[in-house]
Amino acid sequence: MSRFTDRDRERIRSQLIEAGQELFTQFGFERTRVSDLTEEVGIGTSTFYQFFDSKEELYFKVLLVERQRLEEKIADAVTVGETPREEVRLFLETTLDEVQANPLISALIVDGELRTLQDQLEELDIEGAFTEPRPDGPDLPFTKRWAQLETFRYDDPELIDRLLISLVFTVRSRNAPVGTDGEVEYAQVEDALIETIVDGLFEE
Numbered sequence: 001m002s003r004f005t006d007r008d009r010e011r012i013r014s015q016l017i018e019a020g021q022e023l024f025t026q027f028g029f030e031r032t033r034v035s036d037l038t039e040e041v042g043i044g045t046s047t048f049y050q051f052f053d054s055k056e057e058l059y060f061k062v063l064l065v066e067r068q069r070l071e072e073k074i075a076d077a078v079t080v081g082e083t084p085r086e087e088v089r090l091f092l093e094t095t096l097d098e099v100q101a102n103p104l105i106s107a108l109i110v111d112g113e114l115r116t117l118q119d120q121l122e123e124l125d126i127e128g129a130f131t132e133p134r135p136d137g138p139d140l141p142f143t144k145r146w147a148q149l150e151t152f153r154y155d156d157p158e159l160i161d162r163l164l165i166s167l168v169f170t171v172r173s174r175n176a177p178v179g180t181d182g183e184v185e186y187a188q189v190e191d192a193l194i195e196t197i198v199d200g201l202f203e204e
Helices: 006-031 034-041 046-050 055-080 084-101 103-109 113-124 142-147 157-175 182-201
Strands: none
Touching: 006 034, 006 055, 006 103, 034 046, 034 055, 055 084, 055 103, 055 113, 084 103, 084 142, 084 157, 084 182, 103 113, 142 157, 157 182
16 A cells, blocks of 8 residues: 655645546546546556545535535625625526536536435445535525515525525526527526516515
């Protein structure tokens, strides 16, 4: 078995996560082999298992990293909003853009693969795989603030989280043409959906 210094182990583990982000995005989980990942990093295939017990565990970690990046991007976008209505709109626009542009974010939110993977890995009793809180989509701390507003229709932050995240499932219809120019008309439908959600969340 190869021996690595702590610094080498940290470097190789980070490189495997970066390789996973690239290859899982490009080819998907099923078509990415462990040998593809190790070739990118320059280690032997058997050495991979000194860092992760399985390809599934690496994929799980990659999705956790993507979730953190999404949370940071949403927080940055929401900060720009000058009113709560603008904050909600920016949250929805940012989340939808990320789901459409990044297959890993789509897998995270739309397909719920993070929770599925965690359930599978827990069954295998992989030691130390779950030092993170149980994942269930991005953490949205600003919904607690919205819930306290008198003008906000709902006062349950968890309900607000679920309601906002549920909108991203509409991206599934992006593959189906709408009218004679599906791409243009879909953008209009998306804008209308966001407007409807925002209007429904706030009372006059």
